[in-house]
Every structure is written in C-alpha cells, then in structure tokens.
Amino acid sequence: MLYHDVIVVGGGFAGMRAALSAKAAGADVGLITKVHPMRSHSSGSHSGINASLKSYDSWETHVQDTLKAGEYLNNQDAVEILCKEARTEIDALENLGMIFSRDENGLIDATTFSGSSVARTVFSGDSLGHILLQVLYERIVKERIHTYDEWNVSSLIVDDGNCRGVVAREFKTGDLRIVSGSTVILATGNLGRLYQLTTCSLTGTGDGQALAYKAGASLVDMEFVQYAPTAIKRRGLLITEMARAMGGHLLNKNGDRFLKSYSPDVMELAPRHVINQAIFKEISEGRGESGCVFLDMRHLGKEVFSDELRETEYLLRDLENLNPEKDLIPVQPAMHRPIGGIKTDTGGATTIPGLYAAGECSNNGAHGAGRLGGNSLLDNMVFGRIAGESAAGYISSRSNKTELDGVLEQERDKFNELTSRDVTDVMPGMLRRELANIMDAHVGYKRNKPGLENASELIADLTARTKKLGLVNKNSRFNTELQMLVELESMMQISGVMVRSALCREESRGDHNREDYPDKDNSNWLKHTVATQVAGEDALNYTEVVSTRWNEKEMGNGSHS
Template sequence: MEVYNHDLIILGTGLAGLRAALEAAQQSKGELDIALVSKLQLMRAHSVAAEGGTAAVMRQDMGDSFELHAWDTVKGSDFLADQDVVDFFVHEMPKEILHLDHWGIPWSRTEDGHIAQRPFGGHTYPRAVFAADKTGHLEMQTLYDTLMKHTKKINRYDEGFVTSILIENNRFAGLTMIDMINGKLVLIRGKALILATGGAGQIFGFTTYSETVTGDGLAMAYRAGLTLKDMEFIQFHPTGLIPSGILMTEACRGEGGTLLNNKDERFMGAYAPSKMELAPRDMVSRSEMTEIEAGRGFPGPEGLDYIHLDLRHLGRKQILERLPLIREVTIKHIGLDPIEKPIPIRPVAHYTMGGVHTDIKGHTPVENIWAAGEVSCVSLHGANRLGSNSTAECLVWGRVAGGEAARYCANASMPEMPKTAEQEWAKIEALIASTGTEDHYQIRKELRKNLDATMGVFRTGEQMEAGLKKIRELKERYKKISLKDKSLRYNTDLERAIETGFMIDVAEVATLGALTRTESRGGHARRDFNVRDDENWLKHTMADYTEAGPKLSYSKVDISMWKPVERKY
C-alpha cells in the first residue's frame, strides 16, 4: 500500500470541487498542498452536463431582488429549505457570476452587452444566467483554466477509485483508493477533506445522470458515520429524452417551448395556470404523469409513454443561438431535428435534494470534513429544487468550503496514521477473491428497475414497502457476488461491484425515509397521503448507519423569514 500526504484533499472534481480547490489555492496564496481526487479524468465530471443556467440576482434595478429569489426558493422547496441558508445563498450568488465573468467565461449577452438571463421554472423573475445551453461545461472549463494558475501545489489523482473515507477520533484520517491506472492500493492522508462527489441518480434506471453518478460519496460518508439528510426527496425533471433519459434542459421551456399531449393541447394550463410550463419541476412532472396515465400521452418503448416538448415555434435562429446542444443531441441520438418536429419526453430522475448533513458553512459534524454541491444537504433545496439553483449552490458552497478548509489547514496538524486502512484493503482483497454465485451486474439492473417502479413521481406506501423489501433482498444477495477480473489495473468489474454496494445503501436510506414520511411535499408525492402535513412533518429526515440498516431521526427546519402557506402557481 502506497501512502500519499497532502494538506487538503478534495474528493470530486465537478463544479463544487473545482471551485473549492480554486478558493483554497487563492486563500493560501498557492502555498496549500491540495489533492484533487476523481474516479474520472478531471474534466469528465457530470457537472459538464448542466445545460440551462445558473440563478443569481443581477437586475435589482429592473425588478429582481434578493428577497424575491429567496421567496421563490423557499416556496419552491415546499417550505422545507432552511431559510437562513437560502438568505445567505441569494446574497452570495451574484458575486460568483461576476467572478466567472472576470475569469473569462463566455456568458450569453444581451444586445447592449449585459449578461443575459432567462426564465426558469418556479422563478418569478428571469434570473438564470447562461452560456447558450452549455452552461455547466463552460463553468467547469473556466474554473479549470483559472485553477491552472495554481498548479505548483495542485496534485491530481485522476481515475482514482476511492473505496472508503476513514474517520478516527471524530477526525478525517484518510481515503483508501485504487489507483486504476497503475493498479495500486493507495492511502491518501490529509489535514482536511472536502467531499464534492455529486448525487446518486444512477440508482434509477431512467435518469439524466452519467453512468458514474452512483452515490459513492454519499454511501462512504454514511458508512463512515456521517448523517444523511432528506434522502427521500428525489427530483424528477419534466423533460427526459425518450428512450435514453438524456436531459432536455429547462432552458427549452425558458426560451418558450411548450408541452403538448396527444390531443395537441398545451395541458399545463389545467395544473399551473399562472406559470404554465415554467411551474416548479415537481409540479410539471406530476402534471405530465397525470396526462400520460389518463391516456393522453403517446405510446413509447418499454412502457416509457411520453408527451411532446415543442420548440418548432421558436424558429431556427433562436434554436441555433440559444439551444444548439439540444438540437445536436436530438439529431445524434434519435434522428430528430427540433426545428422541424416536437421532442418525445417524460419525467426522469434528475437530482438528489438530500445529502450529507452540514451546517450553513458546509461543515459536517466531523472536525475536518466539509461537503459541497449535490453530495451535501445544507438544506438549500428542501423538498424540491428550483432549476438553475444547483450550479449556483456548487459555486457558493464550493467557495465557502474551500475557504473554510484552507483556513483550518493553515493551523492544523496531520491526523495520526489511520488504523482502519488495512481493514478496508482486506475487504477489497476478499471481494476480489470471492467465489459467490451472484452477478453484481444483475443486482444493479434489478435495483434500478425497482427504484423506477416504487420511488417514482408518484408513490404509495404499498409500493415502497415492496421496494424496501426488494432492496434488502438485493443487499443479502450482494454478499454472495464474485468477480471475473481478479487484477487491480483498470479493473472495471471491481469498480462496478463496489459502486453497486454503494447504490444499495443509498437506495435503502432514500426508500425508508420516503416510506416513513406520511405526507406529500415537493418531490415526495404519495397517493395514500396526498397533502402536506406541516404539523407532523415540517422537519428534516436524518439517517445514520447501523449494521441492521438506517436509523432515522428528525431535526428542525429554520423558519426565520416566512411561515408555510399553501403552494400554488
């Protein structure tokens, strides 16, 4: 086992991870020894798939305000967001847009040269700043290019598959990692860790997520003793391309795209008359499923019935200027040009509102661990995230966590050599040597099919009970898996097997939390408890690891600005 020592370790190199690294490097004036660890090549993080925009108050002189952005976010969250967190976020976010502007991002602009903004669902002002429909990719590229000015103390571990987070005496002590390139077992030690590994969308079969988004950081944190919060709240994006699930950005509707059923009706008027297609995502997704279940959809492959996203009326010029990636993707994947034909879409698993519990500064209860981005739950999004608030969250809390961790490292000592590293390697070696009869690929396939069926846009207690039972059966079967590849170098068989174990843990936490929450709120819509219950459920779900399964408890929601009201649009 090789051992590498650094000051600050950042696990995950998407928007939150890169922003954290850049802030830490700037805070320390380049003197901090930073390790960037990713199971991918650095610029392959899923953040590059973010398309539509990043929310910020940039037009206070033209009708927008911090209070309005905060209200939209709180209302959109179905009043489960912590309001002190929301207030902090809306005030910090415009600075991030200007930072990126000064670092050279090619924001789309108005004719008079101002940074352009467009409407997004649930926002009462068009505040989504964008770069055509490649916003996440260009934000990533800008952060990476700027970070390269600090390369002297930046150490990259690309294609390093981390298998565990080691916490001893309530301090982070290290990461165990398989160096996939060289086929080595590695221990990476550091004074502090920033967790920025993203969500867990691959626990679903029909999802917008890259194959790599398997909830690794969530599961490792959970197993190491960190609390997961509000994991039952999964966002379904209204416009996933049939049959792949690839995201058709909300910018399509922000630019004026419409949703049509098989009667060629613009049906959102029956569900959210004031917002139409730009209602919050949970509402639009439920409306689409209601149309499909009522027989007003189109028959699709493998039960994936769909409705239409129509951009034709926008015209060729607007589509080529504002939505070029959407056109490229639909032509490439289904041979359809949205200039000429409507796009087949349906709701698709898209975002994890819950995550590792942190305070308002992204700090976990462990002294030297922070979390930022989708892996964390600071609780900005509550029960439903507004579109364009996610890339924004990554930027704000990437910066905050990077600065906090850098200041901590300046005065901290290196934790003692972890005693549990050898135990983790023993588990990996046992997995490689295993001779069980179960196929972990089949287990993953069944898990994803199960989540699609039991934890979708609409849920019932009966479905989720069956789903939880299935997850626990898969958990037992997983103990009997075996591998065909017994090597270490680029052993994707081993990597997929470990990922599947992570996915099972995350799925169990999410399903148990959803089954226990006997109400409907935001992205958690139960047909057997179809109203929001503030008296009993205005609280966060907290899940802690035990050998027997998740142990649930609850914590208060910060209601410091607005009392909950009925959520209408």
C-alpha cells in the first residue's frame, strides 16, 4: 500500500507550493496530478504577483484595494495574512530561483493591475506563469518529492470523520490504487470548463470541489465567477492584463475609449468586474462588433512588445495573424477564475479533519466577491505554503489495511458499473458541450431568476442522462472516454451547486450580477453562502463575514456599478 504523511492532489502553483512547504516541515510528501505538473493550467498565467515592495506602498494599502475589489465580502483576517505575507513570499521565490523583471535601478519592477491604487504587481514580462512553474517543479525534483503523474483521484477516504487518503486511477494502466496518509491537500485548480468560452485549460473540470463536496466538506460562495475582460474572440485565450498595465486601450467600434464613461479616473485599470460590465453594455447597446470590443496596443511601441509583451505578440501573430503593433485586437470577456470553492480557514483546513485545500479550488474569504488583479498567484503562493505547513503539523492515526481494502472494492464496483453500461449514441463530450452552453447562457455574467431556474431544470435533466451514458471504449488503459465521463459527473454536481447559490443571492455584488436585483444589499447579503451535502441532500446556509478593523464607510464604497 502506498503511504505519505501528506498527499497533495494537484500539480499547479498551489499544489507544488504546498508540497514544498510540507516537505520543508519534515513530512513525507506525495504529489498526485492528472497531468504532468509542467502541463498544468498554471502555465497559462501570463500576469504577475502583488506585493507591497515599494516605498510608496504598504500592506495596509494592499488590504484596502483587496477589500474594495471584493466589495467587502472578504474575510478580513484572510486578507491581512495575504497582504502581510506577500513580501516574504516574493523573497522566498527569488531564493528558489525565480526571475522577476527589473527597473532601471536593478530593483524588482512593478506595474499596476486592475483595481490597484498603486503599482505593486511584480512580473516577468508576460511569461511569469511558465517561469514560475519551471522554478517550482525543479525544486520538487531536487527535494525528491514523489510525483504520481497522470493519476486521477476518484474519491477521498474519510474514516471515522477524518480524511485518511485517496483512491486514484493510474491513466497508463487503468489500475485503481489507494494512497493513504495522515492528511490530504486538494489543490486541483479551476472549474472553467463548465463554461464554453473560458480562459481555462481542458483540465479545469472542478475535480477537487466535487471530491470535497461528495465527501461532506462545505463549499462557499460558489455563485461568484470572475470573467477576464480581454480574451481573444471566440477562443477564450487570455490576452494578459499586462497589456492594459503597459498602456493598452479598450475601444468600441466607433473608436471611442469608452471606459471614460464608466471609470474615468482609472480607465482600463478599473476592477475587472467594472470593465466587464462596461464591455457588455457597449456590446448590448450596439457599440461593439460581432460581440467584441477592441484592444488597442498600436501606440505602445516595439520596445514594450520586445521586453514586456513578447509572448502576447507571438500568440496573436501565430493564432490570429494579427500584428498588435498595427492591428486592433477583437476581444470579449470570458470566464476566467472561480471565486468560490472549498471552504477553508486561514490555515487551509476544510470542514473535514485532515483535509486541506489551497489555490483556486478553495476559498477562505480573502477575495470576497471579486479578485483583485495580481492577487490570484499571490493566493496560490501564500496559502499554498500555509496549507502545506498546516497539513504537515496535523497528526492523525493511519487506517488499517482491512478498512482500506473495503474502500478500494467499493471504488472498483463504481468503475465496473460505468464500463458495463450499454453503449448509447450520446458521447460524454456532447453533454459536456450542452452543460457549457447552459452555463454560458444562464449562469454567466448576467443572471436572472427565470434563467437560473431554467438552468437548474436543464442541469437536472443532463445529470440524469449522464448516469445512463455508456462507453464505446471498455478498456481500462489510456481510456480518455472514461476519464471524460468521470469528470462530467463532477461538473454536473458542481454546476448544480453554483446555480442554487446564484438563485438564492438576491443582489448584485462583484462577480455576481442579477439583472432582477441590480443593487448591492449589505443589509441582507453581507454574508457567505455555504453549500453542504448532508445524507445525500443539498443544503445552503450562511455565515457572517469576518471583520477586523477595516470599515467600508470609512474607506469608501465598493466598486459595483
């Protein structure tokens, strides 16, 4: 039987950061990932990491910007940790070998991302994701952390109320194996593939959220979904926020820099949800073109492209045959990152003892109703490290082999049932596309009660159809069809939670926009939505926002408009 003190599920930024910190704390660590770590969705990040390194900035100012972007639904204790620890984390990354762009004095450079009042986002041109992922993986190899590449976790082992390990399927052989341990950290990342137009890679299917929910852990604020304003037309491929930070303009079809009518003080550096609202309004009122507005970078100059936007220029030339030095770039908002996720405390602990979570599959309340540009990677680093340290310090008894053998048999029975179904004309990919279209249409950036109720009914029907799907490929080895079906079942479950949460929150705040409730309602909705499955039944409850010393009235209203 395989055993590790700490089992990390997910090989992106948060997962590898958690694995390294758990190893540094003296734990034996195993890292399980359904794709090789260097192929994780984290590699698609082109942006930067917030940290108050400059003399004109402070962690307190960073907190204030984070709270305003989150429309004060943030848990302030988590925000304080995030912002205080940022400088320490940048130092740690430099010590690991991370290369950051430098200013004329040789110091780490910083630029201004959406929602920030000062330049605090450190970067590596527009290639930070690739570089950071390489740095973390090299350290994983150096520390001899065992990785289980292309293993997919199908269930958590919860024994006597404690998480004791996982059941995982090796893609190469099709074998189901138990990996037992004292603690498990879920760091499985995004759920963007629930949507059709998304910046997320194919691996973002909400695996960790579904694993935790089925095991009895709570999910929180699942109604909040962040859109990126500038995705390439129809592709969903993100044009990095660096393009706007370097001075790129957004234009409507008339050539007007339309954000002067929505956020005149900060223009393209307004919080993302403000920019998204403006773009959707321009398009709906006829000032867009083919569902898009335009990103104008023609005035930036060759030096900016060669030094800071090299990868962006290459992608546009290669995929779209567009030269950003000469051409306007058609862009549209696309689903980017979930705000909601597995409910954790500031140490990464979920509501199940022995189970931790970090990164985009988790939520400790740091981001509130909308994530500040540059805070996502910071969250991965800070709370990934903290989750690893917390998990390494957790002591629990190991389950005996007899108990775990029973779990393995149950899981084999489940997979045997999937492969024994009669073949149907419907393939998993067909239902996956149907689900994504439903989410785009009714649970996207604009929502209302009839649409959400329709989505709920359609998803219930899709879920029933999913349970009858048969597989053409009955083999266990390298079975991508089976993998897609397992992912689809998770996607159906999580989409249902998102719809229920969105239907119940009768206000508009940050990245949750109800056309039938267009205003923010602090009197009734300054609280977190908590979803839990109890005895097979879905339940929603609410918890209060954690406040420390930051007051919305003193700092100014949030930025919802």
